[in-house]
Every structure is written in structure tokens, then in C-alpha cells.
Amino acid sequence: MAILQVLFTQLMNTLNFLKENSITHCDIKPENLMVEISENENNPLLKIVDFGSADCNKDKHCSYSVTIDLEFTAPELLHFPPQVSNAADIWSAGAVLYILLSGVSPFLDESVEETTAHVLNQDFSFPEEYFSHITESAKELICSILTLDIPTRLTPLESLHSSWIKQDMSNVTIQTAIFKHFIQRHGLTQHIFLSLNN
Template sequence: SATNLSCTTKLTNLFLLVRGRFSVVKRCDHQGTKRTVAVKQVNKKLMRRDRVTQELNLLQRLQHPHIVSLIDTYETPSSYALVLEMADQGRLLDYIVSWGNLTEEKVACYLRNVLEALHYLHNCRIVHLDVKPENLLVAHTASGQPTVKLIDFGDAVQLNSAHYVHPLLGSPEFASPELVLGEPVSLTSDLWSLGVVTYVLLSGASPFLDESAEETCLNICRLDFSFPRDYFQGVSQAARDFVCLLLRTDPGRRPPAGLCLQEPWLQAGLGDGRARAEGCLDTSRLISFIDRRKHQTDARPIGGPLLPHQCDHSRQKQEKLDTPQFVVQC
């Protein structure tokens, strides 16, 4: 378990990695373990102690190869600090762009890693509620293979009741319809977000993003997305079907993470993965996607949730989309 430490004697060579809504993350050397670690410093003026304690309590219980592990904690006059395992290859999208040669097989491998993390969390009745590209990091294993790790449990909660409503903060780009509508979230809220991430990985485009946050929210609730030919040229039907499987308006109709792992398109090896396209995916749009996200602030609240009547035809459209013809059309 995490214990207090003196940051002046134990941590050196601090280097800013990323600045978030309520915190900054720095890379530094942990003298006690001789490891390079990531330190998440949460601003006390912006975040209540009980919120930080909630994240800390969750992280202390979690141990999984695809979840960044907590090493230590400490407190300064201005911040609460979490000392975390360092994912040495940085964010997943940056890694993909820098290495190039992205294939559906690689996308499926990255998604399997995330689904294994979600399967573990959901078995503990924990929902992450902030699955997005920035919260997926890459580390190299001893053999040099990339492995994806899920980070940032600031929004995560243990679902002890069926009526937890989560506030929508910042961009709704990866938020599920129930979150946008101010309805109770479920474990499969994470699967919707992963569906959006999958769409982004395959195309470099965002399925629901519009001119304003409100329009984006409406697109989400109305399930208003498509697979433009220009963006999805060379992407297999099986990959598109997997996106459609996760992007279902009704949380109860989304498959749980464990079932997703059994999907043929996600299977490792040649046998079950033959439906995957063989060629390289176009990653040029990912560069502008990354740039836009870096300059986008997630600090402001969206405002009140959309009212159900504003999205009244979303369920109707969902029924239409869930017919077998949708698998062919999308």
C-alpha cells in the first residue's frame, strides 16, 4: 500500500509531461526504488480531498498488467500527489503516429489490452467513466512489445447502486448517451467510449464531434454517425461491425467487456482474425486529431444534461440501426 514520503529526498529530475483539468503529471526519478515514475500532482484549490481519496482508494485495490499501478503518495501545501508506474512510450496515439505502419491487427491488439483492463474493473463493479485516447498509455515489455495501460481514475466509481449519475465535464466527445442525458451510468458506459476510441483509431476522425458541445451531445443521443468512404477506405467490414456493436444507445444492449474479447475480429493470431483487412491504415488524420485535442480545454462544465425530448428519436433510430441490414450498410 502507498505510504507518505518526502518528495524532496525521494523524487528528482522532475519534467512536466501533461497538464490536465485539475492536475499536472511529471516524470521523475524515484530514489527509493531507482525507478522512473510519473507523479500526478492534484491542485488542492481545484479538487476536494475526498475526491482524491476516492481515486487513491480505488488505485490501491487495483493490480492488473493493463492498468498503471500506484507506487506511493505524498502531500505538499498546494497539492496531493500520486506516484505512479511510468509508461515509457507515452500516449497511444502519439506512439501510433511516431511508429507508423498501423494495421487492423495492431488496433485489435491495443483494444484487447484495454478490454482486459475494463473486464477486470467491471468484475470489481468499478466503472472508469473517462475512457479516451489521452488515458491510454503505452509501455514496452521486456521483449520490446507494446502494451497498453489505462490511466486516470479521477472519475472512476464503484457502482454500489443502479442510480449513480455522473456530471458531464469538458468535451462530451467520448461520453455515452446516458452520461449526456444525465441518466444513471452503467459498466457498459465504458464500452460506448471504447467504441468511439475504436472509430478514431481506424479513421483518425471523431464520429460525433460537431461545431459545439451541444450539437455533439445531440449527435451522440441520436446515434448520428456514419463511416465516410474517404475515412474508412481499406477498413474491413468486421472492424466497422465491432464499432456498431459498442455504439448502441441502450446501455443494456452493449456487450460487456468479457463478451467483446470473444469477438472474432479481436482474436489474436491468423485463425479467427482473417476478417481483418491486411493493409496499413491511414494515420495522417490522427496527427490533426492529436493537435486539436492538445489545444482543447476540458475545464468547463457543459451545462445541464440534454432533456430526453431533445433526443426523442434516438431510440427509434437505434431500433433501425440494430437490424441485420445495419451490419451491411455501415
């Protein structure tokens, strides 16, 4: 299993744990995904940090008032009142996976209004210049996560059964140079991208 599959599997397992404990992180993005790399670089450990926006939604009465990073925000969080659920975290994870595969954001545009419109309309595509090397199974997984219809959006457990997760990608190398612009734009120093260098 390629390192990206390992990290995404760990992310889905963690989101499933949060779901089982009625916790929504509400701010899944590369800046909040740290990877601990031991001497054995083949066994990275992904950790989700910054639970400052997290919502414990056991009573189903949620409040959500934080500064959000639009390109990773689920559309249901942009409505009033926002619909906070674990499905929002899986959407954000789908946006992160898109970036990890291509180096570009699925929804980001030149203005807040344009970015918001892209998110609310599920307006994204797979440009050939960024996705020519990406398998159809990876694209199918992203599409199954980045869907406006919450009941049909994949859960973390369902994502773990996707054909992309099971696909042998041990010989696939991610060209980390594709992340340069994204890293510079976000001013990142420590982040998940560092773990993809091997």
C-alpha cells in the first residue's frame, strides 16, 4: 500500500472514531493533519490536531461559529443555520485527498464569492494537466465523498472499502513538487505533505 493510501486509511479510521463518539472536528485541512515519522519511514502515523472548532453533537443541537477555510468546508456548513455532522468532516477529507493527488484545490477561486459558489454547487472537475496520472478509482472515491447529497455521501467506513484503497499502488510515486504552490499560499512549515517525500 502506498504511503498516501496508508495516510488516508488512518484519516478515515480516525474520522470513524470521532463519528462513533459523536464528535465533529469541523476543520479538517492539511494544516491540521500532522504526520509522525519514525525511524521506519514505512509506518507513518497521522494525527488530527486543533480541535478548537470541534462540536460534540450528541444532543443534535449544534452551534458552529468559527472562521472557516472555505476550500475545505462542506456546503451544509455554509447555510444558516449550519448543519453540523460528521458528514462535513468526510467532505473536508475528500477535498484534502483531491489536493494530495493533484497539488491543486478542487474549489478555490480568485474570490470568496466564487469559491463559495463552487462549494455550494459541487463545482469541481479533474483537469487533465493535474489528473492524467490519477486512476479512475481515485476519482470515483473523490466524487463519492464530494457530493451535496449528505445521505449518499460516503462514510469513513464506506471509504475504507473503496477500490482505490485496495488498489496496489506500491510502485506509484507522488511528485511532491506539485505541492509547492499550495504550501507557499498557505504558509505551511509542518504538514502532511512532508511525509510524502519517500
